[in-house]
Amino acid sequence: MNEFLVLVVFLAAWIVLNRWILPWMGVPTCMGGACATKPRFPEQGENK
Numbered sequence: 001m002n003e004f005l006v007l008v009v010f011l012a013a014w015i016v017l018n019r020w021i022l023p024w025m026g027v028p029t030c031m032g033g034a035c036a037t038k039p040r041f042p043e044q045g046e047n048k
Contacts, residue, residue, distance in 0.1 A: 015031070023032030 018029045018031040020032075022029050023034075028034030
């Protein structure tokens, strides 16, 4: 039971860290929305 509690606390801390704390400090994370960026290369047919 104690090992399960440690696992749950670690997982919760990881989620809180990646969702709120790191983005607040300026570190981009996927949970903070940094993975929803534009593609690196434009799609075919776009003129720039």
